[in-house]
Amino acid sequence: MKSYGKMSRSLVALAIVSLMGCSSSPDKNFQELAKQSLEQQIQWNAAQSEATEVVSLTELMNIPELDMLINQAMEKNPSLQQTLMALKIVYAERDATNSSRIPSLTAGYDADKEEESDASYSADLTVSWEVDLWNKIGNETNAADKDIASSIANYQSATDTLAANIMRAWLQISLQKQLVDIEKQRLQITEDNESLILEKYRAGLGDLEDLDTARTDSASTRATLANYTEVLAQNERSLALLIGTMGGDQSFNVSAEFPDVITPLVSLPEQDLSRRPDLKSAFYDLEAEEFRTDAAYKALLPSISLSVALSDTASSPTSALLTSPLWSLLGQLSAPIFDGGYLQSQVDIAEMTTEKAYWVYQETLLNAVNEVENALGQEKSLAEQQRHLELALESAKRSFANYQEKYREGLVDISDLISVQTNGFDVKANLTQVIYNRLVNRIDLGLALGLGVSS
Numbered sequence: 001m002k003s004y005g006k007m008s009r010s011l012v013a014l015a016i017v018s019l020m021g022c023s024s025s026p027d028k029n030f031q032e033l034a035k036q037s038l039e040q041q042i043q044w045n046a047a048q049s050e051a052t053e054v055v056s057l058t059e060l061m062n063i064p065e066l067d068m069l070i071n072q073a074m075e076k077n078p079s080l081q082q083t084l085m086a087l088k089i090v091y092a093e094r095d096a097t098n099s100s101r102i103p104s105l106t107a108g109y110d111a112d113k114e115e116e117s118d119a120s121y122s123a124d125l126t127v128s129w130e131v132d133l134w135n136k137i138g139n140e141t142n143a144a145d146k147d148i149a150s151s152i153a154n155y156q157s158a159t160d161t162l163a164a165n166i167m168r169a170w171l172q173i174s175l176q177k178q179l180v181d182i183e184k185q186r187l188q189i190t191e192d193n194e195s196l197i198l199e200k201y202r203a204g205l206g207d208l209e210d211l212d213t214a215r216t217d218s219a220s221t222r223a224t225l226a227n228y229t230e231v232l233a234q235n236e237r238s239l240a241l242l243i244g245t246m247g248g249d250q251s252f253n254v255s256a257e258f259p260d261v262i263t264p265l266v267s268l269p270e271q272d273l274s275r276r277p278d279l280k281s282a283f284y285d286l287e288a289e290e291f292r293t294d295a296a297y298k299a300l301l302p303s304i305s306l307s308v309a310l311s312d313t314a315s316s317p318t319s320a321l322l323t324s325p326l327w328s329l330l331g332q333l334s335a336p337i338f339d340g341g342y343l344q345s346q347v348d349i350a351e352m353t354t355e356k357a358y359w360v361y362q363e364t365l366l367n368a369v370n371e372v373e374n375a376l377g378q379e380k381s382l383a384e385q386q387r388h389l390e391l392a393l394e395s396a397k398r399s400f401a402n403y404q405e406k407y408r409e410g411l412v413d414i415s416d417l418i419s420v421q422t423n424g425f426d427v428k429a430n431l432t433q434v435i436y437n438r439l440v441n442r443i444d445l446g447l448a449l450g451l452g453v454s455s
Contacts, residue, residue: 076244146288
């Protein structure tokens with residue numbers, strides 16, 4: 001019997017040593033790989049164009065009325081509030097995970113009555129605690145902390161995106177107001193041309209084709225004006241939706257002139273990418289999965305649990321309330337020997353999930369770099385387009401003045417004058433659209449660089 005007991009203890013010891021051997025952490029350190037990738041991208045992206053330093057997204061426009069709408073949206077936007085509730089849920093889940101590190105206390109009270117016997121009453125009080133010998137529960141709690149950090153970053157990203165969408169909507173309303181003004185000016189000109197041609201036609205100095213052309217231009221302009229007016233109303237309703245209010249006939253005090261939108265800072269490498277919320281969230285997710293992988297390895301190791309119980313049995317209810325309790329102490333050491341490969345499969349799943357989180361981070365980083373480069377390229381392209389269209393508009397104005405003088409002298413037809421007028425309005429509308437695109441692109445660049453709002 002003694003030799004059998006020694007052999008049993010030896011087998012248990014051998015099993016524990018084997019388990020400890022197979023519970024070593026993975027070789028790859030994905031956190032370090034992710035940090036190296038970010039540093040490489042920052043160094044590669046360090047040489048950028050000159051810009052003005054800003055610290056928040058709203059400083060790009062700095063309009064008090066707009067800031068008030070953004071603050072209102074932070075409290076009333078339903079989508080943002082859902083993201084906030086998701087964050088609160090993660091906080092609660094972390095508390096649930098951390099509770100495993102704290103001893104649990106349970107109490108019970110029982111009354112028993114059998115036929116032809118007196119009633120008996122029993123009470124018990126049990127304290128249970130699992131000793132976190134290998135810091136497994138600590139790893140799970142750390143993973144939950146990283147989940148919270150990731151959710152905070154996601155909430156910040158949702159906040160920044162909402163603010164950017166409101167800023168874009170503000171600019172869109174300003175754009176539509178300007179396009180409406182341009183079409184009203186165009187309509188006034190086309191109506192004046194139509195009246196002039198009609199008078200000349202009645203006087204026998206014009207032909208029917210010119211009159212039909214003028215009427216076509218007027219009708220087409222009225223159709224375009226009706227469309228722009230409705231688009232303006234839709235944009236105002238969209239802005240109301242973003243700030244969490246009913247649209248209706250709500251009108252916003254948006255100027256028909258574009259505000260100044262400064263270019264976000266891109267010249268210093270420490271200002272780039274690393275403060276983006278989506279990158280932070282992806283990195284925190286990676287850290288969380290690495291902690292879960294460590295916990296999965298430690299699940300292969302032995303565990304120790306302790307419990308202390310107080311119990312009492314008596315013939316009356318009051319006497320059973322632990323007046324003369326008996327206590328017992330139980331310590332339990334358990335180790336997985338054979339579970340059909342379940343725990344090892346959990347380790348494999350955790351490792352693959354960690355590697356997947358690493359590649360998610362890599363994808364997020366590459367997308368971030370691509371967004372910055374696209375926004376910078378767009379800034380240069382749109383600036384060049386704006387410069388050429390401004391020159392074209394000046395030329396169109398001079399051309400119209402020349403044709404108007406020649407028309408008065410009878411050197412050109414009315415159709416030539418109308419064509420020059422139409423070309424001038426088209427150039428003006430195109431210039432307005434390009435300026436809008438350039439301002440919106442600066443907001444996109446701010447988001448790409450991680451400029452946000454306080455939340």
